Amino acid sequence: MNTTYQNQQKQTALITGASSGIGYELACIFAKDGYNLVLVDKQKEKLTQIAEEFPPKFGISVKILAKDLSKPTSREEIFSELQQCYIKVDVLVNNAGFGTYGLFHQTDINAELDMIQVNAACITHLTKLFVKDMVKQGYGRILNVASTAAFQPGPMMAVYFATKAYVLSFSEAIANELEGTGVTVTVLCPGPTATGFQQAAAMEKAKIASSGRMMDTRTVAEIGYRGLMAKKTVVIPGIRNKILAQSIRYSPRKLVAKIVRDMHEAKHK
Numbered sequence: 001m002n003t004t005y006q007n008q009q010k011q012t013a014l015i016t017g018a019s020s021g022i023g024y025e026l027a028c029i030f031a032k033d034g035y036n037l038v039l040v041d042k043q044k045e046k047l048t049q050i051a052e053e054f055p056p057k058f059g060i061s062v063k064i065l066a067k068d069l070s071k072p073t074s075r076e077e078i079f080s081e082l083q084q085c086y087i088k089v090d091v092l093v094n095n096a097g098f099g100t101y102g103l104f105h106q107t108d109i110n111a112e113l114d115m116i117q118v119n120a121a122c123i124t125h126l127t128k129l130f131v132k133d134m135v136k137q138g139y140g141r142i143l144n145v146a147s148t149a150a151f152q153p154g155p156m157m158a159v160y161f162a163t164k165a166y167v168l169s170f171s172e173a174i175a176n177e178l179e180g181t182g183v184t185v186t187v188l189c190p191g192p193t194a195t196g197f198q199q200a201a202a203m204e205k206a207k208i209a210s211s212g213r214m215m216d217t218r219t220v221a222e223i224g225y226r227g228l229m230a231k232k233t234v235v236i237p238g239i240r241n242k243i244l245a246q247s248i249r250y251s252p253r254k255l256v257a258k259i260v261r262d263m264h265e266a267k268h269k
Contacts, residue, residue: 026225031058038087042068143224
């Protein structure tokens with residue numbers, strides 16, 4: 001599944017979870033800046049719409065790959081298909097991710113195992129596959145999307161918060177390892193964002209989902225993009241989110257968990 005893929009002189013950005021939310025907004029920003037795109041998502045119809053709209057609008061080429069990233073084979077399939085098309089990835093954006101909501105002993109383990117695959121294993125695997133060529137060519141950018149959830153434990157969303165902590169730690173570590181290679185790693189840690197994530201995680205009744213403090217996806221994407229281009233390692237959109245992430249370092253862990261639990265509890269009528 002592919003639109004015409006020309007303009008090979010342009011750089012190419014691969015974006016996962018590109019059909020909606022932050023991923024879609026990042027695709028718009030990269031396209032506006034003249035990048036060819038490889039867009040990955042399991043929503044084939046939405047990808048097809050983007051692939052029809054973007055080339056005439058931005059003068060770029062788009063390749064779409066409808067993949068379920070919870071399947072371990074999907075990552076090798078993506079890499080192999082791009083190699084067969086002689087498409088070199090200059091920027092890797094690991095944006096795909098989802099959450100589940102509820103007490104751990106009551107939630108669906110299969111959904112949580114799929115979440116670990118998408119939120120952590122997929123990021124690790126795709127980065128491993130593409131970073132080797134980036135290092136070899138002496139240039140590349142990697143943007144991993146984590147969350148402010150990465151900075152604390154998350155009762156009612158225990159596995160989701162744990163996966164985002166992994167993304168943050170992993171990204172900071174390889175950013176250090178890649179210094180001097182020409183390859184940079186940036187991890188974007190947004191706070192609550194109006195992406196549809198809350199509905200997908202079935203947490204609309206949680207206090208945090210109705211707090212009115214969510215950032216919009218375009219703003220988060222623009223901040224993440226600027227941070228990536230500025231070669232920053234950790235990017236936290238919003239002053240409030242920055243303060244929250246820093247203050248947690250000086251708070252008792254048990255207290256932090258209690259506060260997060262309260263934010264995730266259903267609001268009282």
